[in-house]
Amino acid sequence: MPTPKGVKSHVLLKRLRDILAEQGEGQERLNKITSVIADSMAAEVCSIYLRRDERTLELCATEGLNPESVHQTRLRVGQGLVGRIADRARPFRTKNALSAKGFRFMPETGEEVYSSFLGVPVQRVGEVLGVLVVQNKAERQYTDDEVYGLEVVAMVIAEMAELGAFTAEGQKAMAMPHQRPFHAKGIVGQEGVAEGHVLLHEPHIVIANPVADDPEVEMYRLATAFIELQSEIDDMLSDENLSATGEDRAVFEAYKMFAHDKGWRSRMEDSIVSGLAAEVAVEKEQSNTRTRMERLTDLYLRERLHDLDDLSNRLLRILTGREQNGAEMWEGTILVARNIGPADLLDYGRKLKGVVLEEGSVGSHAVIVARALAIPLVIHAARITRKALNGDEILVDGDAGEAHLRPEESVKLAFHEKVAMREEAQEEYAALRGLPAESKDGVRIKLEMNAGLMNNLPSLESSGAEGVGLFRTELQFLLRSNFPSRSWLADTYSSVLDSAEGLPVTFRTLDIGSDKVLPYMTREEEPNPAMGWRGIRLGLDRPGLMRMQFQTLIRGAKGRPLKVMFPMVAQFDEFREARQRLLDEVAREKKQRHLMPSKLEIGVMLETPSLAFAPDQFFELADFISIGGNDLKQFFFAADRENEHVRRRYDTLNVSFLNFIEQISERCNKFDTPVSFCGEDAGRSLEALAFAAMGLRTLSMRPASIGPIKRLIRFVDLSETKKVIDEARASGSQSVRPALETWLESIGAPHR
Ligand code: PEP
Ligand code: MG
Secondary structure, eight states, X not given: OOOOOTTTHHHHHHHHHHHHHSOOOHHHHHHHHHHHHHHHTTOSEEEEEEESSSSEEEEEEEESSOGGGTTTOEEETTSHHHHHHHHHTOXXXXXXGGGSTTOOOOGGGTGGGOOEEEEEEEEETTEEEEEEEEEESXXXXXXXXXXXXXXHHHHHHHHHHHTTTTXXXXXGGGSOGGGSOEEEEOEEEEOOEEEEEEEESSOOOOOSOOBOSOHHHHHHHHHHHHXXXXXXXXXXXXXXTSOSSSHHHHHHHHHHHHHTOHHHHXXXXXXXXXXXXXXXXXXXXXXXXXXXXXXXXOHHHHHHHHHHHHHHHHHHHHHHTOOOTTSSOOTTEEEEESOOOHHHHHHHGGGEEEEEESSOOTTSHHHHHHHHTTOOEEEOOTTHHHHOOTTOEEEEETTTTEEEXXXXXXXXXXXXXXXXXXXXXXXXXXXXXXXXXXXXTOOEEEEEEEEOSGGGTHHHHHHTOXXXXXXXXXXXXXXXXXXXXXXXXXXXXXXXXXXXXXXXXEEEOOOOBTTBOOTXXXXXXXXXXXXXXXXXXXXXXXXXXXXXXXXHHHHHHTTSOEEEEESSOOSHHHHHHHHHXXXXXXXXXXXXXXXXXXXXXXXXXXXXXXXXXXXXXXXXXXXXXXXXXXXXHHHHTTOOTTOTTTTTTSOTTBHHHHHHHHHHHHHHHHTTOOEXXXXXXXXXXXXXXXXXXXXXXXXXXXHHHHHHHHHHHHHSOHHHHHHHHHHHHHTTOSBSHHHHHHHXXXXXXXXX
């Protein structure tokens, strides 16, 4: 076994453990700790700074500095040497602190006489809880081993803090780190509000004994955990659902490589030799990984570090003998995760009241599923997984894209008011259910809903939608780990039509490629997938796949009317070709004596600007057109719909875009081709109104938007709306939004 590094940390750690075991008050413990550390490191000063809140550090105990400054001295994270250590989550040492860049003189502490300085972050799985500092008068350079030794000690302090070893009445900075309220400002993944308790997808582990009794035993535990980890990964690699060469396999191959990485493992072994329990040794490595992850901008490397992070979680799960994720669910569960795959999310199922993700993107599959399930979802909620503990109280405000963890009373009150207002509005929408969306001047707008899962269909009745304007068939494929069979698909389509009870359903053929990647299909890396091999392009190039979907749609219709449309068509020929193949399939099915749909309508999505300028014959041939605004807008403005830097840069109510929508509407009207809008914008009040004013008479949206949009349409005069828009357009405004908003305010229209 290697020799312990530097300071005799195992002796020191045992002394710390004894302090933890003793009865006593938090402050007393901290005082003892600083004195024991100073003693064993031959330092004249040892101080512990803990986080008072997100931005402030407070000196909570010291051996050597002026005792009067305890709980008085505070600094901002990022300020001074101590603040910088907390900010960067990295140790810092210097022979001459006074002349070190960033040094901040705090006269009340009397530290100016101490020249040498070594500080390390007190952190737990990447979350900095405070800073541990030692200082000496003489100019000396602390060795690497001393830095390492102090880091190990800091790990134990972090675990002790988590156990609540330092809690004290009235001392905010000494409270358990996971007791303070935390507000996460993320972005909207799916609107809606929810209140409940946290279920962590990857739970934190509270380690009762961070110090190893016997390093030999801990070493053995780690070794057996590694054997189990490696065999788990081997099992995953031999899973027959894994494609032979696909991306999924590459992920597990990378896992395997990490699981056999000697450097990763030997760093954990070093920590055990220094006196840490195996779990804490894993956590120490995990902290380092997470700190590195935060600093990396290279997406590929970040992903690899995520893999390592996942593996650390697995190791911890093995070491602590914990259950698999999601075993314990309760009513009102709010799932908190760094990120989550669509299948995992669906596994948690309908019991989930809300989801908060630290990462995710608006177009990710998890977001698509959460939308389909109508679960309020916040994404990009920075640091939420580190701040939350299982069972914590949490409020999810999907409308504002934020979450409140362990909320204070005032926050709860405001939230409850918001919920009550929403409920009132829901009642109002319910009362409108049977009424048409007809404007004051008698223009009738048809409101349909978007869907993609069987679970969505009950909303058809409750929302008052007049049909499904867009059924995204790829969701059925995305959620599976293997290719669906023909009979399964035909049954699914049939059940969709059963649930619609005669209301029209527009099935969009598979729109895979781009962001929607099937886990079981090998895919070429594409430099720009949104403009790559996707939608109808993939369909036409894979005739077998397309035929299979046509067959199942025809069979699923079971003699009822069938509406089909194609995604991502960029030119007339693509539509003509796809349409012909569908007609050929109908003929083939007829020959085989399958029941024919009583009516077949073949339409197309308008998602590329080029299609708006297609020959007249295109508009004549299409039975209907549906504007896929999500894609159309991204190609119109050349702004990636998933890129946070640009996604909201161009307003949908931008005059150029509205003019374009108007032209499309006019061209369709000229040929009597029914046209609708089914992108997300159809479900936003001002946008929906503007589209109606531009001539669109059918809008398809998420079910929750139907009530508010109907209420607004019924309130306004559409020709007045058009006038307001025309004036704004004539005035040279870039967007008609301000004018429309002002006008709606002035007439007291319910537009939020
Ligand atoms: C669209 O692009 O507007 C659309 C409805 O399709 P999706 O969001 O599935 O790409
Ligand atoms: Mg699209």
